[in-house]
Amino acid sequence: MKKTFPVNINGKIFYIDEDAYSLLQNYLDQIHQAFGGTEGDEIVGDIENRISELFDERIAAGAHAIVYADVNNVIEIMGKPSDISDGDPKPDRQPQAESDDKTCDSNNSSNSDSVNSNVTVGKRLYRNVNNKVFGGVIGGLAAYLGWDANIMRLLYVVLSFFTYFWPLAIIYLIAWMVIPAANTPRRVLEQQGFPVTVDNIGQNVLQSTPPPYPGNNSDFSPKGVVTTIFSLIGKFCMTILGLIGSVGALVATGFFVFFLVAFIAYTCFHDIILLDFINPHFVDHVGTMVPTVGCLALMSFALCFIIPALALAWAAASYLFNYKGAAKATVFIALILETVFIVATVILFIFTDKWLYAF
Amino acid sequence: MATNIDNLKSQMRKGMLEFCVLLLLSKGDSYVSEIISRMKEAHLIVVEGTLYPLLTRLKNDGLLSYRWEESPSGPPRKYYSITATGQSFLTELHRSWTEISQTVNHLLNENNQTTIQS
Numbered sequence: 001m002k003k004t005f006p007v008n009i010n011g012k013i014f015y016i017d018e019d020a021y022s023l024l025q026n027y028l029d030q031i032h033q034a035f036g037g038t039e040g041d042e043i044v045g046d047i048e049n050r051i052s053e054l055f056d057e058r059i060a061a062g063a064h065a066i067v068y069a070d071v072n073n074v075i076e077i078m079g080k081p082s083d084i085s086d087g088d089p090k091p092d093r094q095p096q097a098e099s100d101d102k103t104c105d106s107n108n109s110s111n112s113d114s115v116n117s118n119v120t121v122g123k124r125l126y127r128n129v130n131n132k133v134f135g136g137v138i139g140g141l142a143a144y145l146g147w148d149a150n151i152m153r154l155l156y157v158v159l160s161f162f163t164y165f166w167p168l169a170i171i172y173l174i175a176w177m178v179i180p181a182a183n184t185p186r187r188v189l190e191q192q193g194f195p196v197t198v199d200n201i202g203q204n205v206l207q208s209t210p211p212p213y214p215g216n217n218s219d220f221s222p223k224g225v226v227t228t229i230f231s232l233i234g235k236f237c238m239t240i241l242g243l244i245g246s247v248g249a250l251v252a253t254g255f256f257v258f259f260l261v262a263f264i265a266y267t268c269f270h271d272i273i274l275l276d277f278i279n280p281h282f283v284d285h286v287g288t289m290v291p292t293v294g295c296l297a298l299m300s301f302a303l304c305f306i307i308p309a310l311a312l313a314w315a316a317a318s319y320l321f322n323y324k325g326a327a328k329a330t331v332f333i334a335l336i337l338e339t340v341f342i343v344a345t346v347i348l349f350i351f352t353d354k355w356l357y358a359f
Numbered sequence: 360m361a362t363n364i365d366n367l368k369s370q371m372r373k374g375m376l377e378f379c380v381l382l383l384l385s386k387g388d389s390y391v392s393e394i395i396s397r398m399k400e401a402h403l404i405v406v407e408g409t410l411y412p413l414l415t416r417l418k419n420d421g422l423l424s425y426r427w428e429e430s431p432s433g434p435p436r437k438y439y440s441i442t443a444t445g446q447s448f449l450t451e452l453h454r455s456w457t458e459i460s461q462t463v464n465h466l467l468n469e470n471n472q473t474t475i476q477s
Binding site: 077079 | 419
């Protein structure tokens with residue numbers, strides 16, 4: 001069983017399997033890279049045109065969806081990116097080099113060399129989603145440096161103890177946000193430093209569809225145990241953080257409601273019982289205008305804590321229960337709101353600086 | 360050695376490809392799939408992909424132009440046609456081809472005669 005989704009190729013809709021799609025996407029990407037710029041756009045457009053025709057034939061022959069073999073077939077008909085770009089004698093390209101490329105290709109043994117000239121190869125830093133405890137940052141770094149991931153994790157924990165935990169935790173969180181995840185076949189190949197060729201991508205696509213590993217659960221190798229321990233520690237930490245977040249959000253909301261009620265009570269009914277409860281000198285100490293502003297300041301101060309606390313709780317929950325991460329728009333709006341609250345709090349507190357002395 | 364022969368063959372084909380595409384289009388406009396199938400018939404191309412960069416390059420050099428035309432079945436097709444520049448380019452190519460083929464044929468004939476004599 002495979003996931004299938006519709007793609008629009010040159011104005012026609014085809015249903016295509018997920019693995020077939022990523023193979024095709026990578027193939028077209030490579031061709032585009034081999035030519036680059038507007039020329040690449042045009043050639044890829046023409047080739048898409050033709051692919052659409054070829055797929056059309058498949059559908060006319062009775063196929064319901066485009067599968068991996070169909071894409072492979074198309075690539076065979078169209079030729080590998082290295083074959084295609086060979087047909088394009090760029091002015092600076094020596095005939096000698098071209099024939100070298102050709103020889104490599106027909107030997108098929110040192111395929112990477114011939115592709116090297118067209119496609120950038122080299123390890124790149126990605127988060128390792130296949131080997132992760134939290135976000136795969138250290139797994140990715142280990143893959144990048146060619147170290148053992150578990151040794152790096154141990155190193156990280158030890159370093160954390162020596163640096164009072166926070167600096168490294170913050171660095172980790174920033175890295176988690178900044179470093180992209182290796183979530184496409186191309187990225188997985190780049191992460192491991194393999195050349196991005198159609199063959200490699202094809203293999204990788206096949207490998208990345210998670211095969212059933214019946215024996216994997218009974219894997220008691222030391223590495224497996226260490227990973228499990230780290231995973232448990234991760235879950236424990238996330239649970240604590242989630243609890244802190246939830247309780248924090250509740251407390252902050254409670255304070256907000258309390259200040260809101262006090263504010264309404266004071267402005268509508270000139271009732272100062274609640275204000276007295278906050279601070280006995282609340283009204284005495286300052287003019288008549290300031291208590292309302294003070295209340296507003298306290299309200300927005302409470303609001304400042306709600307969003308981070310909720311974010312913490314959400315992050316923990318999404319880690320523990322495999323939720324999807326927050327949408328970008330949500331994060332964006334939350335950040336804007338948070339900024340507004342902080343600015344409002346600061347401004348309001350400046351207005352009530354006299355009142356602050358009352359505390 | 361075998362790879363060298365293959366290599367040489369593909370080089371020869373590659374050299375002829377542009378000439379043949381221009382020749383084909385000088386007889387009348389044609390769309391890409393048709394050009395491809397004609398070239399495949401003649402064993403001039405092995406993989407289709409090689410033709411696209413070539414057509415794009417010829418078009419960018421002003422030897423070819425193209426237009427979109429609706430097709431009775433499927434998506435619109437890209438019809439290529441030869442330009443005036445392309446036509447004069449083709450005449451030039453034709454001349455040098457005649458020269459080359461004459462030389463080659465001449466040599467081949469000489470070879471044949473010597474093999475018959477011996």
